[in-house]
Amino acid sequence: MSMEINRSAYRPDIDGLRAVAVMAVVLFHAFPNAIRGGFVGVDIFFVISGFLITSIIIKNLNHGSFSFIDFYSRRIKRIFPALIFILISCVVFGWFSLLPDEYKQLGKHISSGIGFVSNIAYWSESGYFDSSAELKPLLHLWSLGIEEQFYLLFPLIIWISWRLRLNILTIMVGVFLASLTLNLINIKIIPETVFYLLPYRAWELVAGGILACFILSKKENKNSLKLKINIFISRIIFNAEAYKGKRTLENIFSIFGVFLILLGFYAIDETKKFPGWWAIYPVLGSVFVILAGENAWINRVVLSSKLFVWVGLISFPLYLWHWPLLVFPRIIQGDTPSILVRSLSVVAALILSWVTFKFIEKPMRHGGALKTSILVFLGCLVFAVGVFIYKFDGFPDRPANTNSMISQFGWNGDQKDILCQNKIGEDAEFCRISKDKNPSILLIGDSIAWQYYFGLEEQTKNSEESVLAYTQGGCAAFFGFSNRFDFDSCLRVTKKMLDFAKNDSNINTVVFSSFPRVYSEDAHPLDLGYGLGSKEKFSSRIDFNNHVNTTFSGVMNEIISKGKTVVFVKNNPYLSFELKNCITRPFRQKDNSLCGEKYSSHVQYGLEYNQLLDDLIKKFPQIRVFDPAEALCDKDGDFCSPIKDGKMLYRDGQHLSKDGSKYLGDSLYKLINKP
Structure with missing residues (x-):
């Protein structure tokens, strides 16, 4: 031109x-x-x-x-x-x-x-x-x-x-x-x-x-x-x-x-x-x-x-x-x-x-x-x-950062470890195993299930037991749905872990948890093989409930029939405030008035989810239910705090920190081993 x-x-x-x-x-x-x-x-x-x-x-x-x-x-x-x-x-x-x-x-x-x-x-x-x-x-x-x-x-x-x-x-x-x-x-x-x-x-x-x-x-x-x-x-x-x-x-x-x-x-x-x-x-x-x-x-x-x-x-x-x-x-x-x-x-x-x-x-x-x-x-x-x-991880030893609780914030590459990836595989978003041996405790679900790994790892470190967390973010596949755009990976990871739980004789405890109340409204149905067939979306809330009921019941029946101990962990309180308001930070003092969630708000926020869950679990008296709000909240005072004994128990508004996992680990482990 x-x-x-x-x-x-x-x-x-x-x-x-x-x-x-x-x-x-x-x-x-x-x-x-x-x-x-x-x-x-x-x-x-x-x-x-x-x-x-x-x-x-x-x-x-x-x-x-x-x-x-x-x-x-x-x-x-x-x-x-x-x-x-x-x-x-x-x-x-x-x-x-x-x-x-x-x-x-x-x-x-x-x-x-x-x-x-x-x-x-x-x-x-x-x-x-x-x-x-x-x-x-x-x-x-x-x-x-x-x-x-x-x-x-x-x-x-x-x-x-x-x-x-x-x-x-x-x-x-x-x-x-x-x-x-x-x-x-x-x-x-x-x-x-x-x-x-x-x-x-x-x-x-x-x-x-x-x-x-x-x-x-x-x-x-x-x-x-x-x-x-x-x-x-x-x-x-x-x-x-x-x-x-x-x-x-x-x-x-x-x-x-x-x-x-x-x-x-x-x-x-x-x-x-x-x-x-x-x-x-x-x-x-x-x-x-x-x-x-x-x-x-x-x-x-x-x-x-x-x-x-x-x-x-x-x-x-x-x-x-x-x-x-x-x-x-x-x-x-x-x-x-x-x-x-x-x-x-x-x-x-x-x-x-x-x-x-x-x-x-x-x-x-x-x-x-x-x-x-x-x-x-x-x-x-x-x-x-x-x-x-x-x-150098943001130079945590800077003079401005003297509060030990800040180490609990954020995601610092602790989602995976090399031992787990080499031993189990690399296709999951979360992969941690506590010992180089066949695990006896398995965590299945999303990041909410994975977060309890650190507490159970702490509880089992002096025993012969090993803990495996192999989960996928945004994945509630054992309920029968996912909100991931790559929902096939959610289904693949969950199937792999369910087969592992059913067929590995070393697994004696399976811990399930997820955060479905957040993403159930925008969910993709998943077929775990219980005669549901494939579908693009749920046609109604009744359809959703029926699908969840069929999948959850199928999963629980199979795991329980293998003689496994099944524990279901409910959701910890979701924090609607900025977590970093709870500590003194450079240029700003902590604001105690902004550092807490009402227990009644937690109950109301999860009401529909908990009702669905309770209805499902009633069919399986063998399932042991762990509610973290029992330890994190003062029901009479209508208050849930992310800080206990001077430790930050959350890494963000939704997920527990390592200290939070360890804080709840003792109670969860006792429930697992309850006669």
Whole structure:
């Protein structure tokens, strides 16, 4: 495709469009009810990035001046100064403010951020044990990861196409359609993957590239056609004297583009399957605004105004600063900060962004190889710092962390051990075995069953007994259902353990537990072979109850008939408050008034589940029932505490910690061995 070099001047309206995008994102994060679709500002950035990168590459290729070294050197000088400064700031502030598990996670996210793979890191974390997105100070770097991965691959595609004399526009249209198709096909199947990974989002950046190709193409015929359309539309709207010089078509493009962007801000919210078709609004809107050109009235008067341009110029550091400044107060306070705190965070982000742009980013944009080398060295240093923080478990011996209870928080890789994986297999999410011998006690279910492993391990360490926990998160297969998207793995693991329980003579006790009251409303039926057949979903609550009754009864009959002791563990109280409010942490004293759950709330929360369970167990008087609330709650005082004898008994709002498992282990073990 023949292209001509377009030496058009800097377009302030594009900086103004950047301002719209970044302020939409900032306001959404700070005040989500004010602009519920503000997160689509990221999609506007994608279009702008695709437009600018394609324009630069094609102009340089046609001018014979394109160089990969020069291109990536410019990217480093554009991105690294502000990014490194903000990541170092997070390292320093996190040292004094975060607990070890939080700081360890921050270290991982710092390394993935400077390595431009944040989107992949957050995608890999999304799932059963993912901590809240609102507690990840660097979550917003996922979009930077997508952009930089695109910047790494796309110039190579254009350069190869140009060298082979291929039509660059055709290539881009092909990439656009392929990526958009992947997005639309998979948005309902694997929404997290579609949201985070480049192949599913590339079409948004390529849309800007296609626009750049169109604008940079030879313009004689195009300008003539545009002039005729302008005259035709202007004569319809204006009188003969007024239509001359009107940019009616450009204004229509601009107005339509702004309309689509605003529609995206207020028609899209977090309940929508996004990006999907919904992303068409901000993407197409951005394309039309840029296509309108800097002389369209909105572009010239609004987007090119000093305020919009100023915000646009600091948009990159503002994007980087705003999220950590909103998240750190949330982490420290243990709850959503007040409107005042969030407002001050936005103001602080604006000030710090201007300082970053003025004194760090702008001075580093120009210069030779020395500046680039320094930035690459600093980037590698920041990457190494993040790795060290992660590898050393967030440095738990920091002076700010003196409370021993903090070691109980979070998931620290204790879900599996090598002995269990080598001896039993690697297909389960949770795999622990206490001794290198055939187990006598088997835990079956989900993470709620697995959590009792540590207490039983403690109780049996001086005996000949061995404990095996081989379970799957989100898996209530012995009830006959699962909420896992890969429910086949749930069924496979459960069948394996049930066969083990029935056929291994060393197993004398089987402990069942799960958390079905959370996911029974969105459950996939599972067939354990009791004549139920396969089905896609439950037709009614009666159908669900009947299915559970058949499966549970079949499982219990088979296990009990083998002479095994069967124990069913009910759910521990679910905590509706932030667990870290229960301890003194950096910058905040513990709040005892926020550290407890009403026993009556626990009963009410699990009422339907417990009624179903009690009805099932009545049929099997041999089943021994263990209720952890008996030990964790004061029924008369209507209070359940996550702390006993100075020990933290929970690792999060749902799961017991190791200390919690050991606290209940004595009572559970006595029930197992009750004559």
